[in-house]
Amino acid sequence: MVLYALTPSDALAKLTDLYPPDAHPGLPFLADLLKQPACRAWYAADGERVTAAIWYLYTGTHAELIDLIVAPSARGLGIGRTILEQSSSALINLGMRTVELEVRESNKAARALYKKTGFVRTGRRRNYYPSESGREDAILMMCDLSENGSL
Template identity: 50%
Template structure:
């Protein structure tokens, strides 16, 4: 997971952070091609609130619908565990990710100004949420 994150994200979660996401409040999901991990998602849930912590696809496997598959798994799992809302944040520059989230019904609910580091400064985090009450 850390190797994929390093190649897919400009500022990936550290190995220690990824390792800390394995516990009773977390769920992890993977997508494989020919037995090789090509992407993952990590979610965190406390009672009715679930948060997508990370979703990541190896660069060579992007554009194959794997991100959609992972997001669908996260949404289904959160719903089955009683979540009412799924939250996430995404870099302002994450155009493809934002398009995926919007297509799945997420709406922008706020911003964190200058939250993410970039090579030459910072960029906003866009806060999004999806109601799971249907």
Template identity: 40%
Template sequence: MAYIASQAHSHPMSQSTIESCFGHLYQSFGVYLADELQGFAIVHQIFEDATLMDICISPKSQGGGFGRLLLESVIASVGEKGAETLFLEVRKSGIAAISLYKREGFKETGHRKGYYKTADGNEDAILMELAL
């Protein structure tokens, strides 16, 4: 997971942070092709609130529908576990991700100015949520 994140994100979660996401309040999802992990999603859920902590597809597999499959699995799973709302934040520059989230019914609810690091500074986060 850490390797895929390092390939797909400019500032990925560290391996230790990813490892910390395997407790009882977290769910992990993976998508495989020929027994090779192509991408993953990590969700944190407390009662009726679920947060998509990360969703990541290997660059070689992007554009193949894996992100949509993962997101649909996340939505179904947290709904089955009693979530009423799924929250996420995404880089303002993440146009493909934002488009996917909107197609799945997420609504933009706010911004965090300068939240994400970039090679030359910071960029805003867009906050989104989906009522389940």
């Protein structure tokens, strides 16, 4: 798997098939983030097929993982872990020491992936996400890149 840096123009061109129309955050919002100097994003491809994308905002030595998406046909193949690990190496090269994220409490697969890659739970935001049954909590997680050397 090869990781490629995203630009605002390629985000919409290359990732349209990866993001469903109802994705949150949506692709137009994410592509707009790339116009900010403190945003970095990468996508993974297997040949011509885009299999995953990851987005970060950063300030100082701290990064926030904004979104990680893996194509449904590529789930369970280790692509999520690989894009996390490879992008964390790039973040370290940018001087980042920590990465934080929030994830839906019900997203057990993502929570397990983050835990396997060195993230620890740091808190909870109650009723943060809309859900079919009303509201859902966000689980807050953090990874210390300076301790782990990468994710």
